[in-house]
Amino acid sequence: MKKIQPLFAALGLLFAGQMCAADNLEPGLVGEYFDLGSSLEDFPTIPADQKPTVKRVDQTINFESTQEGFHGTGLVDFFYVRWTGKLRIPKDGNYTFILESDDGSRLFIDGKQIIDHNGLHGMEEKSGDAELKAGDHELKIEFFENDVDAGCKFSWRPPGATKEIVPATALLHPAAAPAQAGLQGEYFDIGEALDDFPTLSAAKKPVLKRVDKTINFPSTQETFPGTELVDFFYVRWTGNLRVAKEGKHTFFLESDDGSRLFIDGKQVIANGGRHHMIEKSGEVELTAGQHAIKVEYFENEVDAGCLFSWQPPAGSKEIVPSSVLSP
């Protein structure tokens, strides 16, 4: 059994991940924990603009009674928790829900109260039934602790099944917004002629910091796109490159004036010195996954441009797309 269980757990997670990817939901409920600081006899009224003391995703609501800090939150007494998200019902039928809590708790499905287990009490159960259609339903659970012991467990009994803690695969919340794509660009105004990459003092601050989706700046004598920089500047782009398929990757930097590329701290392209729009390339074997990337570029004067391209294994040459870059 010991060997089999992790496999089942892994498959379960994989399945849950695939199931949720399409509708942008992830397992678990959003838990908002409020420290209230004074005794409670029933559910508090929380002002809409009050920020929670702790906000996190709880995979299940299966919190044993404790007199210590409440399961990683540091909250001991006089607190209130609101869990929200979706309840994924696998098939139509009559579902029994059970809240066991110290002190009060209550359950809402699609805005309708199913369990009212309020007031001050020990770790006691209360149940409620709901006739539900297969699919996702709005879920809200509230819980408060006055003092001494605190615990809260949310279980169900689906049609024809036995009582169990409602699993994370049935509790969902909207996925966080995907991480911004592109590279972090730091633009430095050097203010004097440059023969090559400048050495910046640690104290030197960029005049501009932004995320550039791609490095795709054709040559111009005007201001460098989106900046006020014309001449005598230096740019450092940093972030991660996501490689889909292991193999030989060719990278290209075409720039006026100099540029260079580092991957995982190793220089892949040297295109330094003063020059017109000239392209240089470098090849590197990369494993699938994330790689640290740094592109440096400087402009002395007159024309300024920088283009960063690649040719992945079995692909054609293109500007490195924002979808594989993260700042």
Ligand SMILES: [Ca+2]
């Ligand atoms: Ca307590």
Ligand SMILES: [Ca+2]
């Ligand atoms: Ca209590």
Ligand SMILES: [Ca+2]
């Ligand atoms: Ca220029």
Ligand SMILES: [Ca+2]
């Ligand atoms: Ca130039």
